[in-house]
Amino acid sequence: xxxxxxxxxxxxxxxxxxxxxxxxxxxxxxxxxxxxxxxxxxxxxxxxxxxxxxxxxxxxxxxxxxxxxxxxxxxxxxxxxxxxxxxxxxxxxxxxxxxxxxxxxxxxxxxxxxxxxxxxxxxxxxxxxxxxxxxxxxxxxxxxxxxxxxxxxxxxxxxxxxxxxxxxxxxxxxxxxxxxxxxxxxxxxxxxxxxxxxxxxxxxxxxxxxxxxxxxxxxxxxxxxxxxxxxxxxxxxxxxxxxxxxxxxxxxxxxxxxxxxxxxxxxxxxxxxxxxxxxxxxxxxxxxxxxxxxxxxxxxxxxxxxxx
Numbered sequence: 001x002x003x004x005x006x007x008x009x010x011x012x013x014x015x016x017x018x019x020x021x022x023x024x025x026x027x028x029x030x031x032x033x034x035x036x037x038x039x040x041x042x043x044x045x046x047x048x049x050x051x052x053x054x055x056x057x058x059x060x061x062x063x064x065x066x067x068x069x070x071x072x073x074x075x076x077x078x079x080x081x082x083x084x085x086x087x088x089x090x091x092x093x094x095x096x097x098x099x100x101x102x103x104x105x106x107x108x109x110x111x112x113x114x115x116x117x118x119x120x121x122x123x124x125x126x127x128x129x130x131x132x133x134x135x136x137x138x139x140x141x142x143x144x145x146x147x148x149x150x151x152x153x154x155x156x157x158x159x160x161x162x163x164x165x166x167x168x169x170x171x172x173x174x175x176x177x178x179x180x181x182x183x184x185x186x187x188x189x190x191x192x193x194x195x196x197x198x199x200x201x202x203x204x205x206x207x208x209x210x211x212x213x214x215x216x217x218x219x220x221x222x223x224x225x226x227x228x229x230x231x232x233x234x235x236x237x238x239x240x241x242x243x244x245x246x247x248x249x250x251x252x253x254x255x256x257x258x259x260x261x262x263x264x265x266x267x268x269x270x271x272x273x274x275x276x277x278x279x280x281x282x283x284x285x286x287x288x289x290x291x292x293x294x295x296x297x298x299x300x301x302x303x304x305x306x307x308x
Contacts, residue, residue: 004271007034007243010250014039016139017093018249019132021045021073021125022100024055027147027206030242031097033059035249036066040095045073045084047100075100075124076110078298085131093135095249098125098146098181104170114297115163117170121177123298126184130300136199137304143200145248148182148259150205150267153278155179157286159293180290182259182277187287189257195304200256202248207262207269209241236262236269247272 018035022028023044036042036059046052052070059066071087074080101121110119129144136142155175158164164173185203192199244260254260259277264270280286295301 005243005247005251006271007037007239007246010034010038010246011252012039013095013250016040016095017043017091018095018097019043019045019088019093020097020099021075021128024048024051026238027209027242027245028097028099029055029058030238031099031245031249032068033062033066034242034246035095036068037063038250041067041069043088044068044070045100046070047072047074073100073128074111075128076102076112076114076116076120078112078124078127080111081124081127082131085128088132088135090135090138092138093132094139094142096129096132096136096142096144097245097249098129098144099245100125101147101177104174106170107164107168107173109163113163115165115168115173117173117177118162118164118180121174122180122184123294125181126294127298127300129188130298130302133199133302133304137197139198141198141200141252143202143249144185144188145245146181146185146188146201146203147245148185148203148205148277149174149178150207150261151175152178152182152205152281156280157183157290159289162293179278179281182281183287183290184294185259186257186282187284187291190284190287191291191302192304193256197304199304200254202254202256202258202260204244204248204260204272205267205275206241206244207236207264207267209236209238240269244272 018040020032023032024046032042056068073084108116189201248260261267261275262270263273
């Protein structure tokens with residue numbers, strides 16, 4: 001592993017196509033920009049097309065040769081996820097970056113009636129990955145990177161109350177969704193290996209990165225105040241926060257199932273290196289059960305034979 005790896009160390013991505021969800025701001029924008037700068041064609045999957053086009057213009061200003069396309073995707077609406085996958089067509093896809101998410105809002109539900117964080121952060125990406133799996137399997141070395149968070153450590157998969165209908169704590173629900181993200185990445189890699197597939201699935205977390213995600217969700221003044229103080233004192237910027245994702249997406253010899261995060265104190269900031277999640281994240285029985293429940297809830301089932 002390169003010491004103090006940066007975006008300048010990204011190998012050429014020419015000839016590759018990448019999808020980055022939530023690419024209009026924050027970590028997603030930084031990720032999309034650096035992949036495009038390295039030569040990839042980047043599909044910027046965004047909920048708000050106007051903001052997406054503005055972000056694409058910013059990328060083109062920073063990297064005049066960038067090949068970026070903006071496409072609408074609302075991960076909180078399974079119909080939108082299917083429409084996005086249909087628009088993507090049957091062309092080869094090399095990288096899928098499951099980056100978008102919501103963090104700690106008051107309890108809300110998605111268009112399909114799921115608790116917003118579990119529904120958007122986990123189920124939306126579960127459905128998306130399954131729907132574009134055929135395109136990924138057309139590539140010579142396809143890779144999926146799913147963003148988790150250090151908050152996965154406070155999460156628990158409540159199979160008896162996945163939608164937080166009996167009780168809701170915005171931060172614990174966020175932790176559940178981020179634990180689900182990590183478990184999904186690990187189970188996807190396990191299934192790909194078992195199927196003899198070339199697909200690799202990895203996960204990453206940004207540490208403590210200052211982005212608008214921290215202010216888009218929490219409703220209470222004291223939460224926003226704590227975020228503002230934390231950003232001022234502890235946080236790294238979005239470009240640094242995106243490095244673990246970029247490392248997980250582009251380093252050629254990275255093993256499938258890897259989890260990448262910052263190398264600094266308590267993994268809050270720094271350069272990317274391999275990290276280990278909470279022990280509960282490696283319970284394979286929970287992986288299996290979560291996968292089966294996710295298939296039932298989304299109606300999406302995975303096929304590793306290359307069909308869509």
